[in-house]
Amino acid sequence: MHINLVKLSAGTDSVEELAAWQASRRAKGPDGLPRHVTRMWPRREAELLDGGSVYWVIKGLIQCRQRLLRLDAVDGVDGIRRCVLVLDPELVRTRPAPRRAFQGWRYLSPGDSPADLPAGRAEEEALPPGMNAALAEIGVI
Template sequence: MIHIVKLCVGVSSVEELESYRNERSHWWGADYGEEVHVHRTRMMPRRASEIEGIASIYWVIGGLISCRQPILRLTPYTDAEGKNYCDIIMSRDLHRTVPYPRRPFQGWRYLDSKDAPPDIAAGGNAGSEELAADLVRLGLI
């Protein structure tokens, strides 16, 4: 399976992402009439059939992959000027992952399942997430 990894620009923590992700889709007038989150990106993934309904978008926050959201579908969108985009329609569920370092990049990248960080167990200790992030920054994980 293949996933997508994307920088979460302008966001400094998972909590900040959670606080405004509900508003994101309304910035572009993307209303899919259901309880989903939407992220608009410029390019449609060529491997869309390997992603829709089975993969996740892994968010890089502060240089670390910190969480993921399941991707429900990818929908083409064309604005009033005729520019084509891809709306990544995601589940509202946000799953924290074991922090994993990632250098800055533009756009999004594919991420093989074998390279994706595992989820942190539900109800996990927030302090352990911070400790894991510190260990990653020190190069010990």
């Protein structure tokens, strides 16, 4: 059984901005895949790599996910070893789910993970963040 991670996408206002950042050379590893460096190494590595995803919180809502491909180790310029989350380039939009701000990442069980948007809705233009949050909070979307 797999487990997921939930992570804030700091400084990002939309899924499109996250996609643009991940398409930049700075966000990719030598293999061309998007990656995210985090300070802590997940203890539940085997469960994460058994089909887990990173669910991205943008503007207070989980809005999309990316499949986690592998974890790599990298030493920072300060000599501290960090964990590199290597991600599938495909961002899959999910049903918006409210999430309060937090630091780092958290585990997210599959049962608590928001569902992917149906194929036809994934291409729809996103609602304004405030409206999206209000509708998600009352359970409409």
